[in-house]
Each structure stands twice: as structure tokens, then as C-alpha cells.
Amino acid sequence: MSRYRRPFGSPPDGEGRPWQRGGLFATVWILFLLQPLGAAWQRRDSLGGWVGLVAVLAFAAVYLRFFYAVRSGRWTARTPDSRLAATTVTLEIALGVVMCLSVGQTGTAAAVYTCVTAIMAFEGRLGIVLAGTIAVTTFAATVLVPGWSVDAGLLVAMLAASMAIWGITRMLRANAELQLATNDNQRLALSEHRNRFARDLHDVVGHSLTVIALKAELARRLVDTDRDRAIAELDDLERLSREALDDVRRAVEGYREISLTGELARARLALQAAGIETDLPEPAHLGTVPDDLAELFAWTLREGVTNVVRHSDARRCTVTVRSTSLRVADDGRGVLDVGGAGASPTSGSGLAGLSDRAAAVGAMLSTRALSPGFCLEVSRP
Incomplete structure (x- = not known):
């Protein structure tokens, strides 16, 4: 009708x-x-x-x-x-x-x-x-x-x-x-708001739970062999849980903001907890990134590192940041299995939301397989 x-x-x-x-x-x-x-x-x-x-x-x-x-x-x-x-x-x-x-x-x-x-x-x-x-x-x-x-x-x-x-x-x-x-x-605005909220919630909860799970697993393995290290990991686990809760609250309130510097620190912790060797830029080298790209790069780094930890079985992860591009590469399996067996590298709601964020600031998201490994990159001409 x-x-x-x-x-x-x-x-x-x-x-x-x-x-x-x-x-x-x-x-x-x-x-x-x-x-x-x-x-x-x-x-x-x-x-x-x-x-x-x-x-x-x-x-x-x-x-x-x-x-x-x-x-x-x-x-x-x-x-x-x-x-x-x-x-x-x-x-x-x-x-x-x-x-x-x-x-x-x-x-x-x-x-x-x-x-x-x-x-x-x-x-x-x-x-x-x-x-x-x-x-x-x-x-x-x-x-x-x-x-x-x-x-x-x-x-x-x-x-x-x-x-x-x-x-x-x-x-x-x-x-x-x-x-x-x-x-x-009004309906379109409400739909866009819902999509943005779902995207932010996915990005926040997905990354935080991944790191928390890795920390919990590491603490469980260390509890009998290195009690002091296990306690330190549990302390990190408590801190990360509180941060995740704060992130969710900010997302619900509509004031979700992240920084590229903060995500570099999070990425280092997540990769180390997964036993993956890291090659990350120093925060001092990020001053050339424009303000309108900094938040996009932070979300890209979060999504890329989360996928590396979850799906790649990589031994090394390299993050390259330039003024108009950010690249997350690993030496793992080369295909993101984010949707089950046979999933494509661009599948999953996280990358779809990231592509929307990139388009909003005139940038473009790309993924490609390496030999070996996988690369996620966002750039603006």
C-alpha cells in the first residue's frame, strides 16, 4: 500500500x-x-x-x-x-x-x-x-x-x-x-544514527573483548609458572575491562572519540598479549596527520589490529603511518576469515563500517593479500 x-x-x-x-x-x-x-x-x-x-x-x-x-x-x-x-x-x-x-x-x-x-x-x-x-x-x-x-x-x-x-x-x-x-x-536520519551506533558499538566491543580474552588466557597460563606476571596481566585485565565499559557508555551517549596515539598504545598491548612481534611508529611521528584523518586512522588501526589478533595467525604485524595513509600488514594466512570458511578479505561488519567512515572524509579503504600475509590500508588522494 x-x-x-x-x-x-x-x-x-x-x-x-x-x-x-x-x-x-x-x-x-x-x-x-x-x-x-x-x-x-x-x-x-x-x-x-x-x-x-x-x-x-x-x-x-x-x-x-x-x-x-x-x-x-x-x-x-x-x-x-x-x-x-x-x-x-x-x-x-x-x-x-x-x-x-x-x-x-x-x-x-x-x-x-x-x-x-x-x-x-x-x-x-x-x-x-x-x-x-x-x-x-x-x-x-x-x-x-x-x-x-x-x-x-x-x-x-x-x-x-x-x-x-x-x-x-x-x-x-x-x-x-x-x-x-x-x-x-527523519526516518533516514534515525536509520543513519542507528547504523553509526551499531558500527561504533561493534568497533568498541569487538576490539576490547579481543584484548580482554587474550589477557585472560595469558594470565591463566602464567598463574602456575609466573605468579607475579599473572597478577600483572590480571591488573591489565581489570583496567581494560573498565576502559571497555567507559567506551560503551560514551558510545551510548553519542560522544565516542578515540585518538591515534591511544590506539597505538592499545595495539601494542593487544599484539604483545597475542605473542605477535610488533613494528609500530612512535607517537612523536604522528604530528603530520591531518585532524580530519586522525580519528579515521585510529579506527582503522583498531580494526586492523583486532583482525590480525583474531584471524591471521601472524608472527609479525607492521603499522605504517603517513600524512594521508595508514597501513596495517601482517605475515599471517593472507585471508581474513571473519565470516567463516571462505570469507573474503572485505567481509564483516567492522570493515563495512570502516569503509563508511573513510568515505565520509573523502578517503578509501582497500584490502589485499600479501605473500605471505594480509594488508589493510586507508588513504586519501
Whole structure:
């Protein structure tokens, strides 16, 4: 079902009172049919009078049914169903003719309502042409039908009502389209926020849990052979756990920030805990990295080192940082098995999120197999 379509007969969500006011307005306006209704009542002693009464009441019912239908169907955002529109206009024209035949010229009051219905029912030129045709035909009848008087006021009323409804419907439809566009933008913003949060949470929790698991495993192996070293590893484990908890809290609060210097220190600890030889740049050599790339490089370093520790079985990891690029290389298996057997080097939500971060600052993420090993690199031309 299109977002422009609602089932007919039920008020729009959250708009009960305006919808009720619109229905009340239409009901009050229908009182202008009292004149042909009175004329029919005066002729109730004849068959024509009763036919006129039924025609007037039926016309009022058709008009109100149409108004309530399009009102509940958000006619401000779209035109009504074409079948409903054609049926309603046809019925109103037919009933208007019966009214004129039964009660005379007073039955032409129905033409104003029919013009309004045509404008509401058909969008664009079709509604205007149809309303204009009804107005001209009705005015011509007041000129040509014997015994009828020329009624220029009726012509003005038909044209004025048509123009007023045309302007109102255009304005309301434009406002409704604007509201729909605003709702779409809000949904896209919410989706982007969720994606960013999921990406940050993956990056934070994935790396932290990897290091914590390695530290715990190392402490367990050392507890019987080197108690002092095991206690030191447990101290690191406690510190890393608290840092991970703080990271998660900051991610939840939307203030997640990391530094390249801090990630170098984390990378050194993680690689050493995994027994992987490291070749990392000194923090003093990072001053040439632009500010808008520093955070991207920090995330890249975190993701790259996490994958090396988890998946590579490498003996050595080398990190190279330049002003516009960062490279994480290892001498391991050469393929990141992040999604099970046969996974490609670019699979996994971590690298997908990293690619999004790179694109946001005009950089590009690339991965390639080495001989032996694997390389993850982010760079900006």
C-alpha cells in the first residue's frame, strides 16, 4: 500500500479533531440545499415533488459521503480513488438534473457542489476543465430553458467556489507532501544514527573483548609458572575491562572519540598479549596527520589490529603511518576469515563500517593479500 493511500472511512491518525471540524464544515455547507428541498416539499402532493425530495436528500448523502471519504483518505496528500471520483461526479450530475426536472431552477444549487466535487476529485487540469464545463453548462441552462431567469450570481458562485477549493487543495497537498518529505528525512536520519551506533558499538566491543580474552588466557597460563606476571596481566585485565565499559557508555551517549596515539598504545598491548612481534611508529611521528584523518586512522588501526589478533595467525604485524595513509600488514594466512570458511578479505561488519567512515572524509579503504600475509590500508588522494 502506498504511503499516500489510507483506507476510506477512518480518520487519519492523530488528526481526529481537525477531521471532525472538516466534516462539520461540510455538513453546515450542505444547508444551502434547503432551498431546493423546500421547493420539493411544497410540491409533495405530486409525484415530481417526492422525486425531488428523494433527489435532494440523495444528492446531499452522496456529497457528504464523498467529502468524508476523501477527508479520511488524506485528500490533502493525494487525489481520491479514480473510480470513487468518477462515480461520485456522475451521480451528482444525474441527481442535479433530476432535481432541476422536479423542482425547476432552484435545483441548479446542486451545480455549486458538483463543481467543488470535481475540483476535489480530479487533480490538475481535468478537475478545472470539468468544473468549468459544469459551471458554463448550468449557466447556459438558466439562459436557454424557458421560464428560467438568467442567474449570473450562480455562475459567480460556481467559479468562486471552484477557485477557492482549487487553491486550498493545492496548498494542503503541498503541505502534506512537505510533511511526508520531512518524515522521510527523519526516518533516514534515525536509520543513519542507528547504523553509526551499531558500527561504533561493534568497533568498541569487538576490539576490547579481543584484548580482554587474550589477557585472560595469558594470565591463566602464567598463574602456575609466573605468579607475579599473572597478577600483572590480571591488573591489565581489570583496567581494560573498565576502559571497555567507559567506551560503551560514551558510545551510548553519542560522544565516542578515540585518538591515534591511544590506539597505538592499545595495539601494542593487544599484539604483545597475542605473542605477535610488533613494528609500530612512535607517537612523536604522528604530528603530520591531518585532524580530519586522525580519528579515521585510529579506527582503522583498531580494526586492523583486532583482525590480525583474531584471524591471521601472524608472527609479525607492521603499522605504517603517513600524512594521508595508514597501513596495517601482517605475515599471517593472507585471508581474513571473519565470516567463516571462505570469507573474503572485505567481509564483516567492522570493515563495512570502516569503509563508511573513510568515505565520509573523502578517503578509501582497500584490502589485499600479501605473500605471505594480509594488508589493510586507508588513504586519501
